Amino acid sequence: MHYYKKNIGDYHKKAGRLNMLQHGAYNQLIDSCYDRERFPTEEEAIDWVWASTTEEVEAVKFVLAKFFVNESGVFVQKRIKSDLAQYHKNAETNKRIAMDREAKRKDKSTNREQVVNDTPRTKHEAPPNHKPLTTNQEPLTNLDIGNVSAKPKPRKKFDKPELMEVYEYLVTKGINQTTARVEAERFGDHYSSNGWRVGKNPMKDWKASVRNWTKNLSQQQFGQQQPAPQPRRALTHD
Numbered sequence: 001m002h003y004y005k006k007n008i009g010d011y012h013k014k015a016g017r018l019n020m021l022q023h024g025a026y027n028q029l030i031d032s033c034y035d036r037e038r039f040p041t042e043e044e045a046i047d048w049v050w051a052s053t054t055e056e057v058e059a060v061k062f063v064l065a066k067f068f069v070n071e072s073g074v075f076v077q078k079r080i081k082s083d084l085a086q087y088h089k090n091a092e093t094n095k096r097i098a099m100d101r102e103a104k105r106k107d108k109s110t111n112r113e114q115v116v117n118d119t120p121r122t123k124h125e126a127p128p129n130h131k132p133l134t135t136n137q138e139p140l141t142n143l144d145i146g147n148v149s150a151k152p153k154p155r156k157k158f159d160k161p162e163l164m165e166v167y168e169y170l171v172t173k174g175i176n177q178t179t180a181r182v183e184a185e186r187f188g189d190h191y192s193s194n195g196w197r198v199g200k201n202p203m204k205d206w207k208a209s210v211r212n213w214t215k216n217l218s219q220q221q222f223g224q225q226q227p228a229p230q231p232r233r234a235l236t237h238d
């Protein structure tokens with residue numbers, strides 16, 4: 001027992017004439033009796049309060065004779081004995097209540113499981129651990145199915161163009177062959193060096209990039225001229 005009520009007025013009425021050593025011995029004995037939940041012999045009382053000098057031992061003996069009753073060598077105080085008895089009674093009551101509550105909880109849980117297992121299911125009834133189809137536990141209707149968004153299609157892998165492909169595409173856009181050869185090589189060198197990225201994003205459509213590339217060409221670079229030699233090398237994928 002680690003807590004008890006102390007009536008200061010009652011204490012000083014009965015023990016107000018004690019000296020400092022006797023006050024200390026009395027208070028320590030009270031605390032020790034409550035903490036150990038039992039009463040001491042004279043030898044135990046001296047040990048409980050750590051009395052070492054003759055004066056301290058005499059103070060302990062005086063307090064025992066003044067405020068405790070010797071019952072077969074054990075010094076008992078009526079007030080502390082009553083408090084300890086009530087504490088043990090309350091503890092037993094609380095323990096019984098807790099055990100009854102736990103037993104009822106287990107019985108309720110067992111009965112619930114039995115009801116679930118014994119209840120027959122209809123043809124369309126979901127098992128107890130079945131997750132609801134929707135967040136409001138209502139089945140999907142035909143209208144709802146039409147509103148369900150389809151899974152996104154996987155993104156197509158970008159294939160880097162060959163130099164000849166870039167050259168031929170430039171020619172189809174009206175670039176003369178000489179310019180197409182030069183620009184195809186410039187286009188391939190530029191995007192090979194930056195990892196085939198448009199700005200900060202990976203290139204998705206090289207033909208669109210070629211069309212943007214041609215916007216920087218002058219008007220003289222368009223139109224047919226004499227056939228020019230085709231590109232000497234294939235576009236690398238480095």
